[in-house]
Amino acid sequence: MLDIKFIRDNKEIVKKAVSDKGLDVDIEKLLKLDEQKRKYQTELQEYSTKKNLASKEIPKLDVESKKKKIAEMKSVDKQADTVKADLQKVKSEFNELVILVPNIPSKDTPVGPDESANKEIYKWGVLPKFNFDPKSHIELGKSLDLIDLERGVKVSGFRGYFLKNDAVMMHLGVLWLALEKLVKKGFTPTIPPALVKEFALVGSGHFPFGKEEIYQIGNPHRLEESQKGSEKDSIYLGGTSEPSLLAYHAGELLDEKDLPIKLCAISPCFRSEIGSYGKDTKGIYRIHEFMKVEQVVFCKNNIEESMKWMKAMEDAAKELLEDLDLPYHIIINSTGDQGAGKYEMHDIETWMPSRKGYGETHSNSALTDWQARRLNIRYRDKTGKVQYVHTLNNTAIASPRILIALWENHQQKDGSINIPKPLQKYVGKKVIKNPAAHE
Numbered sequence: 001m002l003d004i005k006f007i008r009d010n011k012e013i014v015k016k017a018v019s020d021k022g023l024d025v026d027i028e029k030l031l032k033l034d035e036q037k038r039k040y041q042t043e044l045q046e047y048s049t050k051k052n053l054a055s056k057e058i059p060k061l062d063v064e065s066k067k068k069k070i071a072e073m074k075s076v077d078k079q080a081d082t083v084k085a086d087l088q089k090v091k092s093e094f095n096e097l098v099i100l101v102p103n104i105p106s107k108d109t110p111v112g113p114d115e116s117a118n119k120e121i122y123k124w125g126v127l128p129k130f131n132f133d134p135k136s137h138i139e140l141g142k143s144l145d146l147i148d149l150e151r152g153v154k155v156s157g158f159r160g161y162f163l164k165n166d167a168v169m170m171h172l173g174v175l176w177l178a179l180e181k182l183v184k185k186g187f188t189p190t191i192p193p194a195l196v197k198e199f200a201l202v203g204s205g206h207f208p209f210g211k212e213e214i215y216q217i218g219n220p221h222r223l224e225e226s227q228k229g230s231e232k233d234s235i236y237l238g239g240t241s242e243p244s245l246l247a248y249h250a251g252e253l254l255d256e257k258d259l260p261i262k263l264c265a266i267s268p269c270f271r272s273e274i275g276s277y278g279k280d281t282k283g284i285y286r287i288h289e290f291m292k293v294e295q296v297v298f299c300k301n302n303i304e305e306s307m308k309w310m311k312a313m314e315d316a317a318k319e320l321l322e323d324l325d326l327p328y329h330i331i332i333n334s335t336g337d338q339g340a341g342k343y344e345m346h347d348i349e350t351w352m353p354s355r356k357g358y359g360e361t362h363s364n365s366a367l368t369d370w371q372a373r374r375l376n377i378r379y380r381d382k383t384g385k386v387q388y389v390h391t392l393n394n395t396a397i398a399s400p401r402i403l404i405a406l407w408e409n410h411q412q413k414d415g416s417i418n419i420p421k422p423l424q425k426y427v428g429k430k431v432i433k434n435p436a437a438h439e
Contacts, residue, residue, distance in 0.1 A: 001373040002101050003321040004034055017104045020111050020335035025100045033094040040087035044233035047080040099202065100209075102340040105368040109344055110334040117334035118347070124318065125327030127351055130230045132413045137404040138283045141167065143415055145435050146407075147284065159273065159287045165398060166432045170406065170419070171291070171399045173426025177267055178293040178320055178397040185316060187295060192244035194268050198234050200247035203375035205341035205367070206239065212274045214239055241265035242393045245296040246371055254389065260299040260309060264396065266290060284400045285359060287350075293396040297376065301369055302386040310344065310366045315392035317348055320397060324420045326405050327351040329358055335351040341370045348395075350405040361402055362395040 003284065007014050018025045030343055054073050063114050110117045111393040128134075131255045141147035146167035163171055183189050195217065206214060215237040217325060238244060254261070258295045280286035289337035314330070321328050328350045338345040347367045349358030369388035372378070379390050410418045411436040424430055 001099055001370060002103070003373070004098065007031070007101065008034070013104060014101065016334075017102050019348060020105065020339070021102045021340060022113055022336045023100070023102055023340060025102070028099070030094065030097045030101065033090055033097065036090045037087065037094055038343060039162070040083050042092060043083050043196045044080060044087065047083070047123075050076055076162055099374065100340070103343050103368060105338065105342070106344040106366075108332060109338065110332065113336040114334070116192070116339045118331040119334075120143070120329050120335055121332050121346070122330040123399045124322060124329070126146035127190075127327050128353065128409050129375050130353075130411075130413075134285070134353050134408065134411060135415070137352075137407045138354075140407045140411060140415070140417065141223045141284075144298055144417065144432055146253075146432070156288070159281075159307060160252055161284050161287060163403075166427055166429070167400070167403060169427040170423060170432075171422045173401055174324075174397055174399050175266055175291055175293055176404070176426060177323075177422055179264065181316060181320060182264040182293070182295060182396055185262075185312075187262040190241075190245070190248075190263055190265045192238075192248070192267055194238050194241075194244075194264045195235050196238050196243050196247070198236065198376075199250070200243040201236060201238075203250060204246050205339070205374070206242040206243060209219045209340055213272050215270050215272060223392050237270035238267070239271045240292060240393075241267040241294045242296060245294065245393075246375055246391060249298060249377045249389075250375040252377060253386065254298070254377070256300065256379050256381045259379060259389065260297050260305075260402070262297045263295045265296075267294070269398075283404070285404060287295045290398055290400060292398040295392075295394040295396055298372075298389045299392070300379070301390055302379070303368070304341070306368060306392060309392050310346075310394075313392060314348070314364045315398055317364070317394060321348070321350060321361075323422045324406065330360070333433075338365075341365075343368045343370070350402070350411060352404050353408045354404075359401070359404065361398060361405065364392075364394040366390070366392050367403070389419075391428055 002014065010033065015027050018027065051073060054069055058069050061069060072299050094408065133141070133341050136221065138149070145165055146163065148162040149165060152162045170273040179189055181183040198207065201214065217235045217237065245265055248263065249261070266287060270289050273286055273288060295313045297311050297313065299305045328348055331347050331349065333347060343366045345363065347360050348362035348364070350361040352359040368390050371391045379389055380386050406420070407417050410420065412418060415434055419430055419432060420428050
């Protein structure tokens with residue numbers, strides 16, 4: 001959410017951001033509602049002033065004058081009630097519209113309608129050259145008894161899966177490796193709620209823009225207890241731990257000396273993938289539930305400070321991929337591919353041989369005070385001034401998607417998979433071999 005004063009003073013800049021991000025937000029209507037809202041508030045203040053003056057004046061009046069003044073004040077009350085009702089209606093329309101206003105993208109952000117306008121800004125690693133026909137993660141998973149997709153679909157439906165045997169240890173190992181790295185970098189580890197209230201998703205910006213991507217919990221008994229599931233009482237499964245971590249400080253006034261606050265989380269994530277219908281329908285690239293280690297930072301209201309922490313979080317993700325010897329590149333997302341709340345967004349994409357290209361594995365975002373305004377997260381600076389914090393988030397690792405890159409890049413001619421050294425202590429071996437080879 002943007003400051004309405006900023007929107008008033010920078011109308012054309014805001015309109016351009018709306019257009020560049022491919023959104024449909026009527027800024028002129030918003031400003032008209034803002035004008036009406038302020039007009040009604042001024043009128044109510046005038047009515048209040050009249051009543052205050054009258055309350056001081058009435059005791060000094062004679063009986064007839066008192067009756068007249070009291071009747072006059074009753075008329076003022078009726079007028080005020082009408083204005084209050086009008087104000088409430090305008091406020092409701094204003095609030096529904098203002099949360100749709102996007103953040104202003106950084107000057108470095110490419111302007112474009114979608115991912116086709118994204119630009120590569122960094123590349124690391126040597127792409128593997130195989131002297132054999134490499135297998136996909138699906139083929140490797142089946143031959144090494146690491147995944148069972150058929151039974152996953154039987155139990156869970158479309159995009160369901162089972163991880164098995166060494167895949168489980170590798171899955172947990174890569175998550176733990178990421179968590180350990182972040183703790184060493186001063187992040188506070190958390191296991192946050194996977195169930196979140198609506199305000200957290202509105203605050204993070206996942207609502208109202210991507211509401212169809214989020215699962216809502218529908219429990220008839222709980223709905224009866226909470227007035228049949230009104231919007232206020234609705235509970236959702238988080239698609240990432242970002243909303244939970246951000247809402248941790250919702251409504252709080254922090255102190256500058258406590259910033260930056262660095263939180264990380266390991267959590268299950270749930271996504272409907274409605275917006276990805278027909279894409280990546282096989283394997284474990286695009287699934288409904290997975291695990292993720294997330295980074296979130298609350299820092300001072302300063303662009304340079306934000307970008308410093310964006311780089312620091314990105315560096316942690318890069319280090320992890322390099323430790324695992326996985327080639328990757330980083331792209332800066334275009335205006336049409338970054339989402340409404342983003343000031344700047346980078347995706348890390350890791351090489352996946354079966355895709356003959358890079359696949360997205362990480363996302364890194366700076367949102368300035370856009371989320372903090374929605375969640376009312378502020379701090380008092382050294383001068384005593386109260387400001388909104390800046391927020392940032394970054395994927396440290398998400399699994400099992402990262403297993404695709406690990407299996408495919410480190411596969412061997414005999415069908416085995418070499419395990420990168422940092423993961424060997426978790427898996428308990430150096431190589432994953434075909435179970436039949438041991439018989």
